[in-house]
Amino acid sequence: MASKTLRAPFSLRLLTNGFIVFWLILAAFPFVWTLWGSFKVELDFFSIADWTNALTGYNTERTYGSPFTGVGYHGAWVQEEFWRAVINTGIVCFFVVCTSLTIGTLGGYALSRSAFRYTFWLLIIALIFRAMPPITLVSGYLLPFFEWNVWGILPTTIIVLVAINQPFTLWMLHSFFQNIPKELDESAKVDGCTQFQAFRWVIVPVMWPGVITTGLFSFLLAYNDFAVTSMLLSESNRTMVPEIAAFLGTTYTEGNVMFAVAAVVSATAPLFILVMFFQRQIVSGLTAGAVKG
Amino acid sequence: MKHRTFFWFFLPTGLAMLLFIAAPIVSVVLQSVFAPHEPVLITAQTCTPFSCTEETTIDQEATRVLREAKPLGRFVGLDIYFNRGHLATAEVAEAWRTTDSLTAFFRELGDLPFYRAMAFTLTYTFTVTPLLIILGMAIALAVNTLAQKLKGVVIFFSLLPMIVTPLVGSLIMFWMIDNRGVLGNFLSWLVSDPDLSVKASTGLMWVSLIIYGIWHSAPFAFVVFYAGLQTLPEDQIEAAQIDGASRWQQVRYIVVPHLMPLVTFVALIQLMDNFRVFEPIVGFNASAHATSLSWIIFNDLGGETRQLSAAAATSVMTIIGVAILLSPVLVRTWRDFKGKM
Numbered sequence: 001m002a003s004k005t006l007r008a009p010f011s012l013r014l015l016t017n018g019f020i021v022f023w024l025i026l027a028a029f030p031f032v033w034t035l036w037g038s039f040k041v042e043l044d045f046f047s048i049a050d051w052t053n054a055l056t057g058y059n060t061e062r063t064y065g066s067p068f069t070g071v072g073y074h075g076a077w078v079q080e081e082f083w084r085a086v087i088n089t090g091i092v093c094f095f096v097v098c099t100s101l102t103i104g105t106l107g108g109y110a111l112s113r114s115a116f117r118y119t120f121w122l123l124i125i126a127l128i129f130r131a132m133p134p135i136t137l138v139s140g141y142l143l144p145f146f147e148w149n150v151w152g153i154l155p156t157t158i159i160v161l162v163a164i165n166q167p168f169t170l171w172m173l174h175s176f177f178q179n180i181p182k183e184l185d186e187s188a189k190v191d192g193c194t195q196f197q198a199f200r201w202v203i204v205p206v207m208w209p210g211v212i213t214t215g216l217f218s219f220l221l222a223y224n225d226f227a228v229t230s231m232l233l234s235e236s237n238r239t240m241v242p243e244i245a246a247f248l249g250t251t252y253t254e255g256n257v258m259f260a261v262a263a264v265v266s267a268t269a270p271l272f273i274l275v276m277f278f279q280r281q282i283v284s285g286l287t288a289g290a291v292k293g
Numbered sequence: 294m295k296h297r298t299f300f301w302f303f304l305p306t307g308l309a310m311l312l313f314i315a316a317p318i319v320s321v322v323l324q325s326v327f328a329p330h331e332p333v334l335i336t337a338q339t340c341t342p343f344s345c346t347e348e349t350t351i352d353q354e355a356t357r358v359l360r361e362a363k364p365l366g367r368f369v370g371l372d373i374y375f376n377r378g379h380l381a382t383a384e385v386a387e388a389w390r391t392t393d394s395l396t397a398f399f400r401e402l403g404d405l406p407f408y409r410a411m412a413f414t415l416t417y418t419f420t421v422t423p424l425l426i427i428l429g430m431a432i433a434l435a436v437n438t439l440a441q442k443l444k445g446v447v448i449f450f451s452l453l454p455m456i457v458t459p460l461v462g463s464l465i466m467f468w469m470i471d472n473r474g475v476l477g478n479f480l481s482w483l484v485s486d487p488d489l490s491v492k493a494s495t496g497l498m499w500v501s502l503i504i505y506g507i508w509h510s511a512p513f514a515f516v517v518f519y520a521g522l523q524t525l526p527e528d529q530i531e532a533a534q535i536d537g538a539s540r541w542q543q544v545r546y547i548v549v550p551h552l553m554p555l556v557t558f559v560a561l562i563q564l565m566d567n568f569r570v571f572e573p574i575v576g577f578n579a580s581a582h583a584t585s586l587s588w589i590i591f592n593d594l595g596g597e598t599r600q601l602s603a604a605a606a607t608s609v610m611t612i613i614g615v616a617i618l619l620s621p622v623l624v625r626t627w628r629d630f631k632g633k634m
Contacts, residue, residue, distance in 0.1 A: 016435040020447060023432050028450045030465045046473035103305035110302030114294040120630055129314045131619045133569035135587045136608035139594055139601055140317030163313030166306050195298045224458040226572055231594055241460055245575060264461050275452050286513060287520035
């Protein structure tokens, strides 16, 4: 395609490149700006007098003698104990991903290997469940959870997030397992393996690419969830996202907006690293459903 | 695979979905037709030689017994659905009778929480979805012309708005459009009105929420379309070039029709996702100007008084809305399945 006659005219190339630069600024500038501003004092980050203050850190320098300050981070992590929320998020994400992959792999494998009609209906039901906004389920959880005295603790939230994750996990892994030739486990069964042994010794060694992609999305769901975690966790067990939302209520009144800014930057950093390392898997996961359908 | 083996393989995930998705839906529907018990009142008459006074007190003991006997509350049928907080049929009928123009009627409707939320949710859903598809398509077409080495970097930055936590993303945006933030400053300089504040204006708030929605979801459309562009039928493009089709004509008559199934896919997914808009309203602190059904549920559930019945009724109506938007997807899946048989 790169032959000379097909090259775009200069004006068109200028237009497309200009558009990409515009989009990149649109996509990345808010993050860069907030990262930069998180090392300033509030008067610089929110500046009525002169917006360049946010760049130069005029007031920050006057207060702390240097244009950068870690005061927001200190306030969020030490004073407001944001590290607790970080640890909670770590626990929730780890267990959600592990559990939902374990049971999702078994279920997805079974769906891909069974030729009966009910597999189709199970997938349809999963699709319907996938479309349910999690917040609509929350009012159904509260009453029983209060009754059984399990409200507010991490294990409850983990189980709920695993369940909410299942429909998506099943669809992803189902279509992934369908691309693994059936002959592999059929031949293992001919050699005398049970279905589970065939799965364990033949399928498990080759399934990791699909499982990693699915795991990434499970992680994102658990990490990004706000509706479930903010409703089902008590104050001391909050994960990062509801903790940030709680910051807003208190900090706006106390004038500590920079704590929230620092917390927001801290919560974004892991996602940056994730995209950096797993870009290929994320893209393939996003397109898996689309290109086939 | 035998039924038995299938059953054991599927049991854990099936059980999880049954207990934590199917059962809560049933429980939500049940809760929405029961209201909390009203306290049992006792009226005692105390008479003095000259007059009698009636005194009403709450019978704590009887109330407690009643609550324990029937923990769900009292059955009220569809009353909650039609009360002022939800469909507000009486208020709507009243407004219809008393107002003399449609504008006045809609203004009255705008004061009712359910219709206020619906107005924003629907506007949001049906403006964000087409715009994000157009933006995503434009980015995909532009990125496709780039050199291979640049593509990776551009895709990395393009993914960020979508991957970032919705609440965090909306906060980042909100701090920028704050009237002391950089974009807010820029806007008021642009229209030379130093008092311009996005937070104070309903119209501007809606626009910023919509812009945020496009910013957040366009990467998804971009990635899907970009993947579709990799499977373009090259022979058709070549044939069109030989026939003298211009660049624009190639895009219009070959590329876009080739991507059409993907456009439908993205549109269906995004309609459902945008219908449940929620986090940006919290992040933008916009509930004074814009609400959505999900936000109403959240608001009812939070705080000291957890209004479970009201939240449940709104939840059921949200589920119905999602079901309507989902039906084309189901029909499509059904047709695919029929095709495979």
